[in-house]
Amino acid sequence: MVYKALTIAGSDSGGGAGIQADLKTFQELEVFGMSAITAVTAQNTLGVQGVYPLPLEAVAQQIDSVVVDLRPHAVKTGMLFSSSIIHLVASKIKEHQLQNIVVDPVMIAKGGAPLLQKEAIASLKSELLPLADVITPNIPEAEVLTGMEIRTIDDRKEAAKALHQLGVNYVVMKGGHGDGEQLVDLLYDGVRFYEWVSPRIETKHTHGTGCTFAAAITAQLAKGKTIYEAVDTAKQFIQAAIEDELGIGQGHGPTNHWAFRRRQR
Numbered sequence: 001m002v003y004k005a006l007t008i009a010g011s012d013s014g015g016g017a018g019i020q021a022d023l024k025t026f027q028e029l030e031v032f033g034m035s036a037i038t039a040v041t042a043q044n045t046l047g048v049q050g051v052y053p054l055p056l057e058a059v060a061q062q063i064d065s066v067v068v069d070l071r072p073h074a075v076k077t078g079m080l081f082s083s084s085i086i087h088l089v090a091s092k093i094k095e096h097q098l099q100n101i102v103v104d105p106v107m108i109a110k111g112g113a114p115l116l117q118k119e120a121i122a123s124l125k126s127e128l129l130p131l132a133d134v135i136t137p138n139i140p141e142a143e144v145l146t147g148m149e150i151r152t153i154d155d156r157k158e159a160a161k162a163l164h165q166l167g168v169n170y171v172v173m174k175g176g177h178g179d180g181e182q183l184v185d186l187l188y189d190g191v192r193f194y195e196w197v198s199p200r201i202e203t204k205h206t207h208g209t210g211c212t213f214a215a216a217i218t219a220q221l222a223k224g225k226t227i228y229e230a231v232d233t234a235k236q237f238i239q240a241a242i243e244d245e246l247g248i249g250q251g252h253g254p255t256n257h258w259a260f261r262r263r264q265r
């Protein structure tokens, strides 16, 4: 059986985040990766130098082309940029009855460059989240989506419940932006909370951690793994990718997408 996953996201010319991180991660986890590019960014480890959204027609056609011929087992969304792209992606998910939808609600790049227009947040909540099986916000994204201030682990749990209420089946709240030496990632399935606690790795090379983590979840769901198994593997994947740093670029470098595979030997 060949498992297939589609990423609908922005291109990161620097190769560490966006479409490139997703495809590399799918490949490393032995899932055939396909893409529909929403925007091209000129980007490197120092920041985002340019953002060029594609015409809606180009985004629609890429999704149609992939789906009618190569039907994916799972779909990940990343940088969607505008409310019109969000509207389009939501209608394509419905039209093609796509399954295992993982929404990474990408809003800003590490250096602060906006990857989602402010006015698109309402469409993200009302149009895309009700179709999502999984959402993978970091803490600032969860704050924007819920309007809540998140300080404690209990706050994170309240926010996860609020996101679940918007129609998402599984909320995976990433803990990279928390403070303290321990990192806590949470999974909420509407009934129970599951936690992954790990030591914070001291490094500046964390460009694309969020994309890579969500892509690993998507790849595992494509293979039919449960959400718990998918998050567990994604956690090991990102841990290895941060630990075995490549140390490339002058700024916040990319993670190491082949580290997890090498450790399996």
Ligand SMILES: Nc1ncnc2c1ncn2[C@@H]1O[C@H](COP(=O)(O)OP(=O)(O)OP(=O)(O)O)[C@@H](O)[C@H]1O
Pocket (backbone or CB within 6 Å): 017, 108, 109, 110, 137, 138, 139, 174, 175, 176, 177, 183, 184, 185, 198, 199, 200, 201, 202, 203, 206, 207, 208, 209, 210, 211, 212, 213, 235, 238, 239, 242
């Ligand atoms: N310094 C770190 N040490 C260990 N794990 C980390 C570190 N930073 C992030 N992670 C892990 O990486 C994953 C992504 O988390 P994070 O909250 O950084 O996502 P993000 O902010 O969306 O990333 P980005 O926007 O850079 O793509 C989580 O599983 C998190 O626990």
Ligand SMILES: Cc1ncc(CO)c(N)n1
Pocket (backbone or CB within 6 Å): 009, 010, 011, 012, 017, 018, 019, 041, 043, 078, 079, 106, 108, 109, 110, 115, 207, 208, 209, 210, 211
């Ligand atoms: C294209 C793209 N998507 C997502 C992110 C978030 O890391 C980024 N920096 N660039």
